[in-house]
Amino acid sequence: KTDFKIAVLAGDGIGPEVVNESIKILDAIAEAFHYKFEFKQALVGAEAIFQTGNPLPDETLAICKESDAVLFGAIGDPSFDNNPDAKVRPEQGLLKLRKELGLFANIRPLKTYSSLIEKSPLKKEIIDGTDIQIFRELVSGIYFGEKFTDEEAGYAYDICKYNRDEITPIVHMAFQEAQKRRKKLTLIDKANVLDTSRLWRKVCKEIAAEYPDVELDFMFVDNAAMQLILNPKQFDVIVTENMFGDIISDEASVIGGSIGLLPSASIGNDNAMFEPIHGSYPQAKGKGIANPIASILSTAMMLDYLKLDHAAEKLRESVEHAIENKYVTIDLNAEQPYSTSEVGSFIVDYI
Amino acid sequence: KTDFKIAVLAGDGIGPEVVNESIKILDAIAEAFHYKFEFKQALVGAEAIFQTGNPLPDETLAICKESDAVLFGAIGDPSFDNNPDAKVRPEQGLLKLRKELGLFANIRPLKTYSSLIEKSPLKKEIIDGTDIQIFRELVSGIYFGEKFTDEEAGYAYDICKYNRDEITPIVHMAFQEAQKRRKKLTLIDKANVLDTSRLWRKVCKEIAAEYPDVELDFMFVDNAAMQLILNPKQFDVIVTENMFGDIISDEASVIGGSIGLLPSASIGNDNAMFEPIHGSYPQAKGKGIANPIASILSTAMMLDYLKLDHAAEKLRESVEHAIENKYVTIDLNAEQPYSTSEVGSFIVDYI
Numbered sequence: 001k002t003d004f005k006i007a008v009l010a011g012d013g014i015g016p017e018v019v020n021e022s023i024k025i026l027d028a029i030a031e032a033f034h035y036k037f038e039f040k041q042a043l044v045g046a047e048a049i050f051q052t053g054n055p056l057p058d059e060t061l062a063i064c065k066e067s068d069a070v071l072f073g074a075i076g077d078p079s080f081d082n083n084p085d086a087k088v089r090p091e092q093g094l095l096k097l098r099k100e101l102g103l104f105a106n107i108r109p110l111k112t113y114s115s116l117i118e119k120s121p122l123k124k125e126i127i128d129g130t131d132i133q134i135f136r137e138l139v140s141g142i143y144f145g146e147k148f149t150d151e152e153a154g155y156a157y158d159i160c161k162y163n164r165d166e167i168t169p170i171v172h173m174a175f176q177e178a179q180k181r182r183k184k185l186t187l188i189d190k191a192n193v194l195d196t197s198r199l200w201r202k203v204c205k206e207i208a209a210e211y212p213d214v215e216l217d218f219m220f221v222d223n224a225a226m227q228l229i230l231n232p233k234q235f236d237v238i239v240t241e242n243m244f245g246d247i248i249s250d251e252a253s254v255i256g257g258s259i260g261l262l263p264s265a266s267i268g269n270d271n272a273m274f275e276p277i278h279g280s281y282p283q284a285k286g287k288g289i290a291n292p293i294a295s296i297l298s299t300a301m302m303l304d305y306l307k308l309d310h311a312a313e314k315l316r317e318s319v320e321h322a323i324e325n326k327y328v329t330i331d332l333n334a335e336q337p338y339s340t341s342e343v344g345s346f347i348v349d350y351i
Numbered sequence: 352k353t354d355f356k357i358a359v360l361a362g363d364g365i366g367p368e369v370v371n372e373s374i375k376i377l378d379a380i381a382e383a384f385h386y387k388f389e390f391k392q393a394l395v396g397a398e399a400i401f402q403t404g405n406p407l408p409d410e411t412l413a414i415c416k417e418s419d420a421v422l423f424g425a426i427g428d429p430s431f432d433n434n435p436d437a438k439v440r441p442e443q444g445l446l447k448l449r450k451e452l453g454l455f456a457n458i459r460p461l462k463t464y465s466s467l468i469e470k471s472p473l474k475k476e477i478i479d480g481t482d483i484q485i486f487r488e489l490v491s492g493i494y495f496g497e498k499f500t501d502e503e504a505g506y507a508y509d510i511c512k513y514n515r516d517e518i519t520p521i522v523h524m525a526f527q528e529a530q531k532r533r534k535k536l537t538l539i540d541k542a543n544v545l546d547t548s549r550l551w552r553k554v555c556k557e558i559a560a561e562y563p564d565v566e567l568d569f570m571f572v573d574n575a576a577m578q579l580i581l582n583p584k585q586f587d588v589i590v591t592e593n594m595f596g597d598i599i600s601d602e603a604s605v606i607g608g609s610i611g612l613l614p615s616a617s618i619g620n621d622n623a624m625f626e627p628i629h630g631s632y633p634q635a636k637g638k639g640i641a642n643p644i645a646s647i648l649s650t651a652m653m654l655d656y657l658k659l660d661h662a663a664e665k666l667r668e669s670v671e672h673a674i675e676n677k678y679v680t681i682d683l684n685a686e687q688p689y690s691t692s693e694v695g696s697f698i699v700d701y702i
């Protein structure tokens with residue numbers, strides 16, 4: 001297959017700017033490797049609320065479902081964050097999209113770049129050589145369990161629930177990834193307190209029998225929050241439930257010192273979405289200073305997913321070339337910063 | 352009041368060793384300041400399970416309830432951690448104790464010591480001057496909500512619930528603490544996803560009206576997990592729900608680089624308990640290498656609580672004297688380490 005339909009959900013804030021660079025690059029890749037990418041733009045997030053009242057219009061969902069992959073920018077807008085009474089919020093669009101597309105595994109690779117290592121808040125000897133792959137369950141748990149608020153009585157609850165079928169597929173994925181790497185898988189949970197965590201532990205142990213070459217260990221989430229900072233190199237592949245994954249993966253994103261570089265993939269059985277982990281960063285919108293590399297590396301993960309291995313390799317090589325030559329945005333090079341589109345064009349030229 | 356009943360729950364692992372130093376020091380304080388401390392030892396944790404089958408025997412609970420304060424060591428034993436089928440666990444004793452004593456606020460002060468700053472995994476310029484006070488809600492939320500597992504169906508849930516009355520007292524406490532400090536309070540929550548978090552936000556905003564001199568702000572827990580490492584100095588007082596508090600406070604404990612120094616207080620309306628934040632550290636048990644300072648500083652928090660301000664001040668001064676003179680255990684001074692009891696005796700002598 002050489003023809004691909006790509007849904008483009010640029011979203012809010014700096015989303016459109018960074019996604020734009022990914023499109024430029026995909027065009028260059030199409031030319032270099034004789035592929036065809038057909039892009040379909042669609043609304044999501046605050047932008048979609050402003051234009052249609054709905055953070056995830058039906059049309060957007062339909063476009064995503066018909067596509068081979070979704071390129072996602074970012075969502076979020078301060079006008080909603082500061083308004084507790086807003087009934088419709090950009091985040092709802094993202095959560096619904098994950099659920100509707102069945103994107104059960106959010107994958108975040110984390111590694112340090114030696115040329116950027118001094119950017120980290122952590123000491124060099126702690127982080128040098130860190131290479132972690134986090135698998136976060138994305139469509140169940142407390143995010144999607146029943147919620148309830150009784151305003152009068154001043155009472156609220158959120159239910160965290162999991163069943164075996166929600167745990168099994170991502171655990172297999174994580175084991176398979178560990179097999180390709182350093183053969184260590186860590187389940188992060190709170191099995192000393194939560195029933196759902198004990199179920200995760202049980203399912204992981206059963207599945208472990210199918211991957212005898214992978215060492216499985218368990219870590220309580222509070223301890224993991226310490227260990228990620230004290231000694232991140234101890235981790236290879238991490239798997240965890242939705243809420244712990246949200247916290248732990250954002251925490252881990254500080255290790256490399258440059259959140260503007262970190263990509264993610266959200267994978268389901270029939271759909272997949274690729275998204276930089278930085279948010280909409282509204283303060284930077286329209287200034288041409290947003291780092292496009294997280295979006296570009298998310299695009300490389302998309303090429304992996306589409307099995308365009310050579311193109312993915314070429315793209316990663318180009319990005320490393322840009323980073324090594326300090327052809328990067330102001331967050332990584334304050335002395336001689338390049339703009340969002342200059343960085344994108346540099347990578348295009350290299351390809 | 353000059354006579355106090357202190358329940359001593361030494362617990363497991365290094366618990367007894369470190370608590371022993373606290374008792375030595377309280378004896379010295381009693382002599383110096385003409386107070387009387389009457390100690391009652393009681394069983395808790397794995398030790399209590401081994402001896403009575405119950406991680407929190409009724410007698411222990413009764414002793415705690417009759418006391419002016421509880422000195423707690425640590426609980427936990429590897430024989431339980433590695434046995435998923437154990438029906439009775441040390442942690443249950445601790446959770447029940449918190450609930451029965453109504454210890455709704457777990458308070459953890461975090462600051463850096465300039466003589467130890469190079470021990471931190473974080474860079475000096477990031478952490479120097481950090482001074483944070485974390486208030487974690489301790490007797491509600493997902494820890495104590497209904498739990499359920501259907502083994503057959505392979506299904507489990509945990510309910511996170513809060514009502515106004517469970518949120519209000521700790522929020523007042525946190526505001527009052529902020530008033531005495533830099534007048535900034537940060538609520539950490541996940542209000543973009545959870546109903547319980549929205550209730551926390553609402554209650555905090557209402558209560559804020561009573562503390563107009565304190566600036567209240569809100570931070571999502573995933574962002575907070577990043578910000579604590581990127582820029583810990585931005586925080587003054589933090590308040591948060593039980594599970595987020597467990598994760599965030601352990602994460603924050605790495606900042607100073609020496610978890611062996613960090614104390615905590617768990618406060619209720621009629622009872623209070625003081626406990627080092629390090630765990631039972633079974634590998635170090637009986638070796639005389641455990642750092643007693645976390646337990647000793649927890650004892651200083653107990654003196655605050657008992658309103659023995661001069662004694663508390665003297666004790667903190669003694670601890671700083673020991674740290675400055677590197678009269679500390681091997682975790683902080685590998686070249687010329689002192690034993691657990693040598694450190695305790697040094698502080699006793701200073702008092």
Ligand SMILES: CC(C)[C@H](C(=O)O)[C@@H](O)C(=O)O
Nearest residue numbers: 091092094095246543544573
């Ligand atoms: C925006 C928010 C709902 C979302 C989440 O919590 O999943 C975000 O933090 C993320 O990690 O993608």
Ligand SMILES: CC(C)[C@H](C(=O)O)[C@@H](O)C(=O)O
Nearest residue numbers: 192193222442443445446597
């Ligand atoms: C032992 C465990 C149940 C406990 C908790 O999660 O509260 C511990 O981690 C703590 O923070 O005191």
